[in-house]
Structure formats: structure tokens, C-alpha cells
Amino acid sequence: MASSSTGALVRARKGVGVGGRGRPPGSVRRKRRSRFARVFAIFALPSVALLLLLNLYPVIYAALQSFRNGSLIDSGTFVGLRNYTGILHDPAFWHAARFTLVFTLVGVFGSWAIGLALALLLRTRIPGRSIFKVLLLLPWVVPVVVSATSWNWLVATPQSPMSRLFSALGFGNVLFLADPLLAQILVCVFKVWISFPFMMMMMSSALASVDVNVYEAAKIDGAGKWQTFREITLPMISRSTYISWVLMTIFCVNDFPTIFLLTGGGPVRATQSLVVMAYLTVFANFQTGPGVAIAFLMTIVLVAIATLLYRQIRKVDIE
């Protein structure tokens, strides 16, 4: 009885009437939890089964393939770790890994810098802001096949508009796609171009959540624009920034169409990323084992990077 009245008082302190919906006593709570768990399990089961069927099965099957020497029409025989050791000893793999790293770093930080700058610019009251917003979203909205074809038209031949422009500016015959270094630069620039609208949207929403009073307080305290940006804006949007970095890292590492449609990984592997290499190994050379092994190594690295960045996000949350 005493415990019941104590419980009632506790519930009353929480603003809930004695007969109301305060926290139920322990046993009832346990029963409710257990019933909830059962219902949850029953309702979740079909989704979990589907997820396993659609995601886990192919992953396990692919993992098994990476230990075999199969082709597209033959599952092959078990070869142990030979596919993995073969790849790790292949200079082409390390070249592709290096290019993937550069492509990802440029893609993530290039698009973030431009996206953030535009998001800050679009916060100011400029005429036609809405039209600018829509226009700036176009590179992200337009299908990559269309934009890759357009960029190809812009730079592919010596008669292309960009080639003629550079020639007119005195740079001579600039081979944007045929020169290995220029092709690498162009692919990275293309990636930044199609990705910055995403970053702009992420940063815009992050900036919108920053309390304007903080800026006013900083102004009163005599903080300059750069100081305000560095000491207030960046820390206040750091959570969204890290999340956008994680997402863009995944987008860049897994980006197949941007590179393949523009250069096919060439010239002579100059723009071959790991995902393009994996594709060509499986679908051009018919080597499913090494191709899937490349994809698995990529996944491991990607998960490691994502984990590190998520830890950073948690750190920000705690702070």
C-alpha cells in the first residue's frame, strides 16, 4: 500500500494523475515490454527476411565468389586467398586505389567548399535568389548520362568548345581527355561540378538551424566576419558537415558512371578508380573472383572511413 502511494506521489510529481498514464509499476512494465518485443519481432520478421534475402544473400554469395576463379558463366573452383593476394600485388590496383583517394578527396572537399560558399551566399538577400537556387541544383538533378555526354561534347575533340577556347587563349591544343593528367583533373572537376549542389543543400539546411542570436551576440562582442565564420558558423554546422562528408565519401568511392561515361577509366588506366577496375575485371575480362575481391577490399576501406567519421560526429554530439 505504501509503495503504491509512493508510486502515486512520484507520478503526481511528474504531473500525471493517480489514475492517469504515469509510468506503470515494474511488473506491468516488464510484461508490456515483453509483449511489445513479441509484437515487434512478428511485425519486423517479414522486413528482416526480405532484407536478408535481398542484401545478405548476394553479399555472402559475392564473398564466396571472391574465393573462386569463376567467370560470368562458370562459378569456378575454390582458390583460397589467391584473388586477394593477386590484386594486392598488382600495380594497377594500387594505381586505381591512389586515383580513388585523390578523386574522393577532391570530390568531397571541393564540392563541400563550393557548396558551403554558395549556401552562405544564398543566405544573403540577393535579387533572384530562388532562381539561382534552382539553377545551381541543375548539375545534381540532371541525369549523369546527360551531363557526361554534355561534358564529352565540351572537351572531347580539338574542335570542342572548351578545346577551342583554351586554344584561343594561347594554351595550344589542349587534350582534356587524351592527356592522362588532364583527364584526371577533368574527371575530378566533373565530380565536383555534379556534387556541389548536394553539399549546398546540406549546408543550407545546417546554416538555417543556427540561431541568429548567436551571430548578433558575436557582433556585439566585436567579432569580425572571418572570426564569426571560423568560431561560430563552422562549429555550429560541424555535425551536418561530417555527415555530408561521410555521404560524399561513399558517393565518390562508389562512383562508377561519372568516370566510366567520361573516360572509361582511360587513357591507359589514368582515370581508373577501384570501382571501374572492379567492373572491367568482371565484365570485360570475365574474372568474377578478382573483381569481387576488389569490391570487398573497397568496402572494407569505406566502412573504416565511415566509422572514423561517425566517431567524429559522436564526439561533436557529446561536446
Added chain:
Amino acid sequence: MDSQTVGASFSRRGVLGMTGGAAIAAALAACSSSGGSKSGGGGGGGKSLKFWNMPWGGTAFNPLDKKITLAYKPASGLPSATYQEIQWANFTQTFASAIASRTGPAVSSGGGTQAFQFAHQGQIAYADNLLDSWKKNGIYDDFFPGLVDTMKTDKGYAGVPYNLDVRVSWYNKSLLAKAGVEPPTTWAEYENVCAKLKKIGVYGFGLGAGTGNNIMAHILTAFMINNGGGLFNAKQEPDCASDANVEAVEFVLGLVKKGYSDPAAATYTTANVYAQWTAKKFGMGWDTAGAAVSVGGAVAKDMVVGVPLASTSGKKGGLYFPNNIMMYTNTPSQKGSEAFLTYYFQTMKSLWTQNTGIGLPPLKSITTTSQFKADPNSVKIVDDWQPIFKTWAAPGGTGLFYNIANTVDGTAPMNNFAQSILGGKVSAKAALSTLQSAIEPLMT
């Protein structure tokens, strides 16, 4: 309250999950049943014989091909035929998964080396009996000389030739006239034509090696064959760095280094190449039999197929891909498959005479029709090029084989090789040695 909210939320999700699951299951079931009914029964084991064909030509090809197939009236006791068009996108996977699940065709066309890959898996019904029967009804003798032999393997004929995908030289007659040169007949003359074309700002070695464009890789092989070389020896092993090959590649590298090829060609897609023909930047080049049609417009009328060039050693040769039709062991009736193919080869002439866009015909009788003779470029290919064509297997052999698909036919090492030559910064010997070491591990 909290628990109720969460509970409600999860139950909605659960219901959605179940609904979604049911929808997907229903869709999967629908797909599988529709696939089954379309093809007339499971695998080749149903009552009908499944014929799968690719879109070999323009939009007119498959409707006419289907009409020919469905008009087949089998003899008593033999199965009728059903028709299925298979798209080129991911066709290897389409065939592989269907054949593995025993739902594949009894008869099909497909990739040029597909028959040899599936023969390696024991899925192909060899065409020896069929070809024996064709020796009696005249079809066998109607094939171009040596063509049937390209299908020969140690165990038998993996398929029968169906259409020929060829690589030939093309020139723009107006640009050659402008440059004041005659079409070349030898490598030396070709180099001279390129030099003259360069003086009017036109490239004489016009082709590309960009995404999805394997023409440069094919033409490099064609030049090797032209010089008596090729990529495989008699043991069907790669033998890339032979003297004949080095000499041929050195010749091509010379063209590149002298500026006779477009410096941006290494990453040209077929669209880029045709744009250069249209822009009159290519005066001479190498392509398929349908290049003029693909370029289109006013320039197409100026495009003429050249003659095969004699190499420095006086040899002639070129590369072609004899696409084929194959029979599978999974058939309702092997006799039925053979009877259908006999009917098909006796009636398929209209695929060429009605200009459906399919490659060159395998049968001499089709090339004698007035419709075929109306195209002088096709006639030139048949008369001048067909007799000197060889396959990927040259110089070691004539018949295609299993390893071609995974080593040289559209593979990454071949594309890298082609792009490195067009870059002009390698030596012939080094590039061929790199190719050799890249394709050796791909042999299975």
C-alpha cells in the same frame, strides 16, 4: 503512451514491410510466370523450341526475324519455334543465368565467342550433324570459303556462321581528291596519303579507343594479321611480341608519331569518331561495314571502302568476327533444333534483301541478289576483303576458341594497349610485351 506510440509506429512499419514483401513476392512470381509463358515452357524442355536472337540491325530487323521464325512449320513430331529478342545490354548475364537455370534457348545467336564459352561448359550441341546434312542440300557450299571452319573446335563445330562483322578501311573521296592523292593499296602508299591529308588539316588514321569503342584494338590486330602476324599461336596461346607484330605496330606508331592520327583519339567514343568524319577531319580511317550509314548526312555519300593494303612484306589480311548461331544441349529435340536452323538458313535471305541493317551475310547466294549488289561498298567488302579476313585466332589457327573472350575480345588489356599506341609514347616491343604479360594470366 510512449510505448503505444512506438508500438503503433512499428506496427505500421511492419504492415508496410509485409505489404511490400507480399508485393515483391507477387512481382517475382509474376515475372517468373510471365517469363515461362512467353518462352513456351520451361527451358528447352517444353513443347516449343526457343529461338533467341539479338538486335543485329535497325528497328526493322527483329520484327522481320520474328515473322520468319513464327512462319516455321515443323515436320510431324518436331517442335514449333518461339521467338525472343534479347537486348545487348548485359546479354552475357542474360544467357548465363538462363542456361544455368535450364530456362535458356534451344537455339540462339549472341556474342561472337559465346558459342565457344558455352561449349567449354558443355552446354552446346555441336553442329557437325547439321553441317553434314547441309552438305546434301547445298547450304554448306553456299557459305563463303573457310567461314565454317572458324566455328571448328576439337570437339566439333560450336555453331554455324550467321553474319559477318568486319573491320575495313574507309576514305572520304572528296578529301582525297582535295589532297590530290589516289586511295592507297600498300602501307607505303597509305603513309603517303596520310602525309598529303595532313597538309590540308585532315587525319588519315581516323579511329578511336574510348569508352565502348574497341575499333583501335581491332585495327591493331588487323595490321598484325595484315603483316602475317596475330595474337595467338597454333597452341592457342598468346604470342603477342612476334617480329611480324612488332613490325606492324611500329608502322602504326609511326602514323601516330607523325601526326596522322587525331591526338585526342585515345578516348574517342564511336560518336566522337563519327563526329570527326562529319566535320571532315577524318579523310581516311578504319571502321565497321556500316560506318557510312552511321556517319550519315552529306559526308556518307563521299565515304568509300578502300582496298586491303599490302604490308611491307607484300602480305594482305584483315580481322573479322563471324557471328554465329548456336544450338544448346537443353532442347526439346536436337532434331528439332537442326530442322529449325535448316529452315531458318533457307529463308533468312530477306533479312539482307530488305536492308534490315544486319552485318554482311555468310551465304554467297545472298550477295548475288540485286538488292545486295546495289551497295558498292558491301560488294567491295565481299569481293576484296572477305577472302583475306582472319579471326582473332590468327596466325595460329582459323577457328575461334574459348579464351578469346576473356583475353582479347573487348578486354581491359586490349583497350589499354590500343590507348597506349594512340598516345604514341611507347615502343612497339614494350607495348606488345605489356599486352602479352597482361593477357597471359587471363588464360584459363
